[in-house]
Amino acid sequence: MTLTTRPPIRTVIQPASPAQFAPSPHPDLADAEYAAIVERLGREPNELELGMLAAMWSEHCSYKSSRALLKRLPTSGPRVVQGPGENAGAVDIGDGLLVVLKMESHNHPSAVEPFQGAATGVGGILRDIFTMGARPIALLDSLRFGPLDAGRNRYLFDGVVAGIAHYGNCIGVPTVGGEIFFDPSYSENPLVNAMCVGLVERDRLVRARAGGPGEAVVVVGAATGRDGIHGATFASAELDDGREERRPAVQVGNPFLEKLLLEACLELLESRVVTAMQDLGAAGLTSSSVELAARGGRGIRIDVARVSRRECGMTPYEVMLSESQERMLLVVPPTAVDAVQGHFARWGLHSDVVGEITDDGLVCVLDGRRTVASLPVSLLTYDVPSYLRGTRASASSPPADLPAEPADLAAAMLSLLGSPNVCSREPVFRRYDHTVQANSVVEPGVGAAVLRIRGTPKALAVTTDCNPRYCAADPWRGAQIAVAEAARNLACLGAEPIAVTDCLNFANPERAEAYWQLCEAIDGLAEACRALDVPIVSGNVSLYNETNGTSIMPTPIVGMVGLIEDRARLVRSGFQSEGDVVLLLGPGGAELTCSEYLALGGATSLGPPPALDLDLERRVQLACRSAARTGLLASAHDCSEGGLAVALAESCIAGGIGFRGDPRALDALLDAAQAENGQRRADAVLFGEGQSRIVVSCRPENLAGLAVVVSEYDVPLRRLGQVGGERFQWSQSLDLTLEEVTHAWQHGLR
């Protein structure tokens, strides 16, 4: 489903008291909603119409709880060619090329059938990209699970990873990044958010808008089966103990078929005979046909008898609401129908002409000559309800409950490096083909991935980010930090952030506290994106992420794309050579609040998220980008989960070389901490997750130049030590071999 900014909403239905209306005959339509439908229609809908309405009015398709809030997000900018409202957003990167991006959730299906749930999540997001005429060049997956020591979580984790690998590897799009975070709140309700990035020539971008009346509507790809019926409404309710019975609502993916569709569609689009193209996702033929008609301001007529089926005896209801995968809907002029069908046949793909575009503004479903449904397109699209719900702010987090300072800092560091939320993701990304297409300049590992753009000196940096623990403590600041960290990841490489796609994963919006979290997070995203000057061009909202009354932490995932003008100037995260100077760009920061370190130690109260000064953040990133572009940096890596010590260790591991910290620099950081908050704790300096900080290194001869560049942005820069040797040493109590550090980090995820 597409995040859509539609024309002004004509009807805003306020949730009313249940007594006011007659009971709705459909469990997924509220009484008030059903009453509004009857009023608009002037009659009661029949069973098929009711099914179509319930699907299109579901949270998943209609964004009824989030639409009004999403208007607060900044969606425009000089590079934006397509903002929210299409299958994906598009931004201009020069050289006549556009980057197309989108992220989408597949949480509920993955909770009941992890392999197919995740696989079809990847398939769906790929279709969103090539529907726009763009060739997919990268996939990223942002995943959340409960702790792996529980058998069910392990099963979900293994299934999701295998499903992503199955689909992405086969179709030949590299899976280059993403993140994984573990927390008990995701037990039973994992999050699977897939992001895809594509590339298209500017004048070949395709939009999904119906053309003129009489144009033919063609369905191509898989035959329609009974799989995935009610997927959209399934995704719009909480999960309960009956979830296993919802397994038929999960679709089954066929990446081989999708690969054929991808190539056949992209080749067909080059001929420019296609008026519009739309993939069949949630609510299948129903949503794709009405959305296409709505965007073009037309009506559409579909004859279900002409839709090829996988099984006998399917009713019009089943055909219209099937979510069988690997299907596309095309609008083509009648004169081109034969050529288009012939083209697909040569690719071994079956296609059916199932209907035509009309000018009556109705979606009319026929079964042969019999009309089985007739509804105004607007009632299924623009006129779906939009709710502003009641909010209740969560109590603000009490201050963090600090443990005693550990006697053995080295042991504390090793356990942090090996903890599930910090350690290496290699066992996962090794199962994903991340080098296919031969454009992966920076492969998955630490920080953002980088893909070159052949035929130009440019490259794209891609990343996803969100620390849900911060968002649980303060959704507004947590969302801001997600944007800031994603942009900081890109700044480390020297990339300028150019576009965001987001996936907002929240609990039941009908609960005031969950709705408040959503409001706060959206405001936080909006503010941070404005401050860092990066538009949100596409996205997706996934609500009702609760299982048996347990909510997930609010998880607004930020997917961000950055542009590197000259990839020869790319800066990497690993330390480079013996004798390089290691520095901290940005403030000292010495608060343990809400840190991985505290969570790992089992603190009863983690406290609010670390402070974020967006203006300082912006200047730190500008300074880093500027230094990178002038060739002054040898490496750059941002401080995030695990703080300064983990950032330094990761730079050592990535570079395969040690760090010789200057004990005086550590003392200076401790002094600064004492001046700031009266505490002189080495663990806070090392593992605190203060924002706006980047660990950089440079050749000694570039130090003066770097200091000049950084001072232009009025950003602190302090020396920490030197690159070199085969140890990680900073003080008497923090002295480890590089092998110990690497081993702990590499063997955390088992």
Add this chain to the structure above:
Amino acid sequence: MKFAVVVFPGTNCDRETQHVLVEVFGQSADLVWHEQTDLAPYDCVVLPGGFAHGDHLRAGAIARFSPIMRAVERFARSDRLVWGICNGFQVLIEAGLLPGAMLPNSGRSFVCRWVHCRVESARTPFSVGIPIGRVLKLPIAHGEGRYYAQPDRLAGLERRGQVVLRYCEPSGTATADANPNGSLANVAGLCSEGGNVFGMMPHPERASEPDLASQDGRWLFESVVQPNPPAPFPEGKGEAASSFPLGRGVRGVGLEVGA
């Protein structure tokens, strides 16, 4: 030289293979659809990586029945050059153009990583320009790459110098640890008795440009393009300014809409 890069339904490394041949090595390379049966114009046929026909049943098991494979067989029997990379190697084995069999990886899952391979033999034009013992850093990405052959058959292959690439440590020692998929005798690449048919699991096309983590794939391309002696690697990017990032169509399919 004129290369045909065969595209089966589900092939997914065709574009980068063509890119490297054309933009990096200045060769001519067409993408050729699997239903084509005329390979006469070509000097070398490349079966690139991917999942031909979805790798349904078994990697390469269906692709061997594609119409083009009879032409590939004739091409090979007439001593012309055939190069199978990853899935292409699997197809060549299934088609009986290379000996042995390919099993699912010993780790039972897909593996994508960088490996080191030692060049063992100069029996094929694809390795004739590479010093024996040279260690190449190349990427692999496959789920079914565990090479197997009957022991006596393998002994014959070894004796005749048909084992061309072997997984090894960066130092060049072939150890069990360096073997990413459980291949018998660490076999990573193999040629036919005549040397003109060559299959390898690693992807040289993903390691032939300065932007990427290794350029060792160039040794193989250089070797086949200019058999003796290998030219020194050209300086700079090795990319023509005109190269188009998205690639273009496949010969033998395509739209025939009235222009």
